[in-house]
Amino acid sequence: GAVVSQHPSWVICKSGTSVKIECRSLDFQATTMFWYRQFPKQSLMLMATSNEGSKATYEQGVEKDKFLINHASLTLSTLTVTSAHPEDSSFYICSARSGPNTGELFFGEGSRLTVL
């Protein structure tokens, strides 16, 4: 399957700081990437859909000014958690489709964020 790489895999930061997470499609071009958040023992929650060269589409209840998404190229999308607080601590996962007409998603390894 297609390979999606996510970095960093874990990060610990102080409250009030910003954290950037990168998501790269290594062997294909991804016009669309998806950012999910997952709290312990809960299912995936879609945060936003990232489209190359345009603004991200955020799901209801997700603050776009807090979770900044940039999809500047066909192989890279970034999620920046701004002014992080302890309640932002979670497992953040990106995913991408290998083609526009396929529903199969390939996931990055995930980034575990802990805000102190």
Place this chain on the structure above:
Amino acid sequence: QKEVEQNSGPLSVPEGAIASLNCTYSDRGSQSFFWYRQYSGKSPELIMSIYSNGDKEDGRFTAQLNKASQYVSLLIRDSQPSDSATYLCAVRGNYQLIWGAGTKLIIKP
């Protein structure tokens, strides 16, 4: 609202037996269905996709789709302890996947 329903489990199955995981969906027009496996602390990985009614087999895994009854299932033959994980059912909506909450599967040695 389009929904995907799964029994949260845990589903406990003896090693070597067949594990049967079920999923129902609300949108009758759905055409694409997926099973993902997620180990604790890891991200999901795609196991099977199915688009047509009937069975689709891949190794020890068989996906079954019944569009008339709006359910999709995953069978795991000769279950191994390494199959212990949470299995997520996903159905393609208009532009994104609709996710079930997942079924936790435990394979007992």
